[in-house]
Amino acid sequence: MDNHLVKLREIVKIYRTGETELKALKGINLDVKPGDFLAVMGPSGSGKSTLMNIIGCLDKPTSGKYFLEGKEISKYNKNQLALIRNKKIGFVFQTFNLLPRTTALENVELPLLYTKISGKRRRELARKALAQVGLAGRENHRTNQLSGGEQQRVAIARALINNPTLILADEPTGNLDTKTGDEILEIFKNLNKNKGITIIMVTHDPHVAEMAKRIIYLRDGEIVDEKLNI
Amino acid sequence: MNFLKIIQVAFRALMRNKIRSFLTILGIIIGVGSVIAMISIGQGAKSSVEERFQSLGTNLLFVRAGSSYSRGVRGGMGSVTSLTAEDAEAIQEKCDAVKYASPTVSTRAQVIYRNKNWNTSVIGCNEYYPEIRNWTVELGTFFTRSHVKISAKVCLLGQTVVENLFGEGENPVGKIIRVNRIPFTVIGVLAEKGESWGWFDQDDVILAPYTTVQKRLLGINHLRSIDVSAVSFERMDEAEQQITELLRERHKIGPYEEDDFFIRNMSEISRMASETSNMMTIFLASIASVSLLVGGIGIMNIMLVSVRERIREIGIRMSVGAKERDILFQFLTEAIVLSVIGGLIGIIIGIVGSRLISHFAGWSTLVSPASIFIAFIFSAIVGVFFGFYPAYKASKLNPIEALRYE
Numbered sequence: 129m130d131n132h133l134v135k136l137r138e139i140v141k142i143y144r145t146g147e148t149e150l151k152a153l154k155g156i157n158l159d160v161k162p163g164d165f166l167a168v169m170g171p172s173g174s175g176k177s178t179l180m181n182i183i184g185c186l187d188k189p190t191s192g193k194y195f196l197e198g199k200e201i202s203k204y205n206k207n208q209l210a211l212i213r214n215k216k217i218g219f220v221f222q223t224f225n226l227l228p229r230t231t232a233l234e235n236v237e238l239p240l241l242y243t244k245i246s247g248k249r250r251r252e253l254a255r256k257a258l259a260q261v262g263l264a265g266r267e268n269h270r271t272n273q274l275s276g277g278e279q280q281r282v283a284i285a286r287a288l289i290n291n292p293t294l295i296l297a298d299e300p301t302g303n304l305d306t307k308t309g310d311e312i313l314e315i316f317k318n319l320n321k322n323k324g325i326t327i328i329m330v331t332h333d334p335h336v337a338e339m340a341k342r343i344i345y346l347r348d349g350e351i352v353d354e355k356l357n358i
Numbered sequence: 359m360n361f362l363k364i365i366q367v368a369f370r371a372l373m374r375n376k377i378r379s380f381l382t383i384l385g386i387i388i389g390v391g392s393v394i395a396m397i398s399i400g401q402g403a404k405s406s407v408e409e410r411f412q413s414l415g416t417n418l419l420f421v422r423a424g425s426s427y428s429r430g431v432r433g434g435m436g437s438v439t440s441l442t443a444e445d446a447e448a449i450q451e452k453c454d455a456v457k458y459a460s461p462t463v464s465t466r467a468q469v470i471y472r473n474k475n476w477n478t479s480v481i482g483c484n485e486y487y488p489e490i491r492n493w494t495v496e497l498g499t500f501f502t503r504s505h506v507k508i509s510a511k512v513c514l515l516g517q518t519v520v521e522n523l524f525g526e527g528e529n530p531v532g533k534i535i536r537v538n539r540i541p542f543t544v545i546g547v548l549a550e551k552g553e554s555w556g557w558f559d560q561d562d563v564i565l566a567p568y569t570t571v572q573k574r575l576l577g578i579n580h581l582r583s584i585d586v587s588a589v590s591f592e593r594m595d596e597a598e599q600q601i602t603e604l605l606r607e608r609h610k611i612g613p614y615e616e617d618d619f620f621i622r623n624m625s626e627i628s629r630m631a632s633e634t635s636n637m638m639t640i641f642l643a644s645i646a647s648v649s650l651l652v653g654g655i656g657i658m659n660i661m662l663v664s665v666r667e668r669i670r671e672i673g674i675r676m677s678v679g680a681k682e683r684d685i686l687f688q689f690l691t692e693a694i695v696l697s698v699i700g701g702l703i704g705i706i707i708g709i710v711g712s713r714l715i716s717h718f719a720g721w722s723t724l725v726s727p728a729s730i731f732i733a734f735i736f737s738a739i740v741g742v743f744f745g746f747y748p749a750y751k752a753s754k755l756n757p758i759e760a761l762r763y764e
């Protein structure tokens with residue numbers, strides 16, 4: 129038996145808007161081992177985000193099979209997908225996607241609100257996660273009082289809090305300057321190296337992609353090239 | 359999510375928009391407040407009507423001479439002489455659903471004490487009358503059976519009569535007053551009833567043995583009516599039945615002939631009055647409910663706006679694992695928290711409001727625990743009802759589209 133964390137077979141995604149049909153993914157086959165660090169590259173509109181959303185259980189493929197830890201996710205219903213998102217996956221977006229007018233701590237706690245964990249333990253875990261991304265002492269700052277780099281750190285802490293096996297990052301440094309971006313990438317690298325968390329990251333920057341263990345190239349909804357970094 | 363967490367999250371969200379939350383609540387406050395105030399007016403009216411009936415007498419039945427059917431030509435009541443003291447005696451003796459029966463006659467008379475005079479009504483009755491009509495004797499004693507037997511010229515005075523004939527602090531007991539120039543000895547004073555029926559003052563009265571009033575004041579042998587008190591409220595209809603049978607037999611009325619008397623059953627009249635005031639309560643409450651409804655629509659409106667504003671938030675929550683149910687409950691709880699807080703404040707406003715109404719308008723109001731409970735439950739139901747649609751809409755959002763929403 130294979131021990132792939134993520135296994136995609138002939139994944140197709142078709143968007144329908146009125147009359148027109150758009151085939152965003154045209155039969156993707158992909159295997160990701162536990163502990164891998166995968167970079168996804170490709171021109172704009174090639175389907176990178178679409179792929180991430182499917183792997184992240186935010187969306188369902190039109191056809192094809194998706195296995196996560198050997199379980200066929202493509203058969204799951206909405207509630208089961210929500211549970212997977214909550215327990216197994218951490219998401220980091222280009223636009224941070226933090227709740228406005230809410231403190232860093234509350235943002236990081238958010239995934240735990242949908243578990244049975246008590247309030248006290250929740251805050252404890254959130255503090256730890258914030259410390260892990262270098263934001264100790266900023267717990268009570270509100271989203272709009274934080275810089276972009278800090279906001280992305282909060283988002284990473286939020287992605288980390290449930291001890292996910294997989295972190296998905298869709299252009300996490302896209303809205304940051306190079307220096308801050310590098311700091312964020314350093315966090316991802318550490319998480320991958322020291323905690324063995326599998327990371328899939330979309331990026332436009334070849335220099336960023338160099339950090340990954342493996343790079344795949346998408347074009348028009350297909351994987352056109354693959355490269356291993358040593 | 360557990361219950362407390364849900365409420366906490368809802369509270370936080372509402373506190374982020376304090377003014378808007380308050381304005382939304384205002385609709386419910388006014389709605390609940392006016393429902394409570396209106397019900398209190400209705401209930402107040404009902405209880406004061408009931409009190410008045412209570413002051414008239416307990417389990418009271420009136421037997422009057424004449425026909426109940428208003429055949430004008432037969433003349434009004436009193437002109438028929440069929441009712442006698444022996445009838446009253448028989449009712450007292452033979453009807454076991456009857457506790458007390460008193461013959462009554464009445465007339466208006468001019469009463470004089472020294473230099474003061476007063477026009478009042480004189481009621482002739484027997485010794486059971488205080489029990490039947492809820493009179494208590496404040497000073498002196500009521501007259502006895504033997505007073506009645508010998509047509510003694512004794513009487514008891516109501517408070518209004520005392521006020522008009524006697525000076526401050528003067529004890530009327532033992533004094534002699536003249537009723538239509540006939541001297542009566544005052545043997546007692548009646549306690550004040552207070553409850554009046556519009557212009558009719560219950561305390562403006564003199565009670566004397568019916569025999570005395572018949573002979574000395576009226577010169578008649580028949581009765582105006584027989585006042586009867588039934589053994590219990592439940593047996594009032596039975597008492598009415600027994601009296602009817604007895605009197606038909608005594609008056610030798612054939613099977614197809616009409617009664618020459620009629621019975622007024624106060625339980626029926628008071629029931630009718632209560633029903634009327636209940637209807638009034640319902641009427642007032644339903645008018646007030648309209649404002650509660652408008653308040654509910656306000657909540658729905660704000661919740662729809664709020665869901666639209668927070669589509670991104672919903673997307674974020676879904677992306678970290680919120681289920682449809684979690685989102686549904688989140689927004690539903692916000693609506694319920696709004697309406698319940700509004701309901702609680704509305705209850706206070708309603709209670710204060712009904713106090714003010716009774717203070718300034720002089721109406722009696724009654725805030726019953728039931729009306730508070732109903733108003734509270736109602737406001738929660740409004741929250742659920744009007745909060746459900748926006749919450750449902752929120753829960754059905756697609757996570758990706760919600761995250762993309764600008």
Ligand SMILES: Nc1ncnc2c1ncn2[C@@H]1O[C@H](COP(=O)(O)OP(=O)(O)OP(=O)(O)O)[C@@H](O)[C@H]1O
Nearest residue numbers: 143144145150152171172173174175176177178179
């Ligand atoms: N909800 C949608 N409805 C219709 N078409 C969509 C939708 N989402 C994406 N698409 C289309 O699918 C294609 C792939 O989109 P996707 O967002 O995956 O591209 P991407 O590779 O992430 O691009 P970028 O680098 O600009 O983020 C695009 O042509 C896009 O217009």
Ligand SMILES: [Mg+2]
Nearest residue numbers: 176177178298
């Ligand atoms: Mg994209």
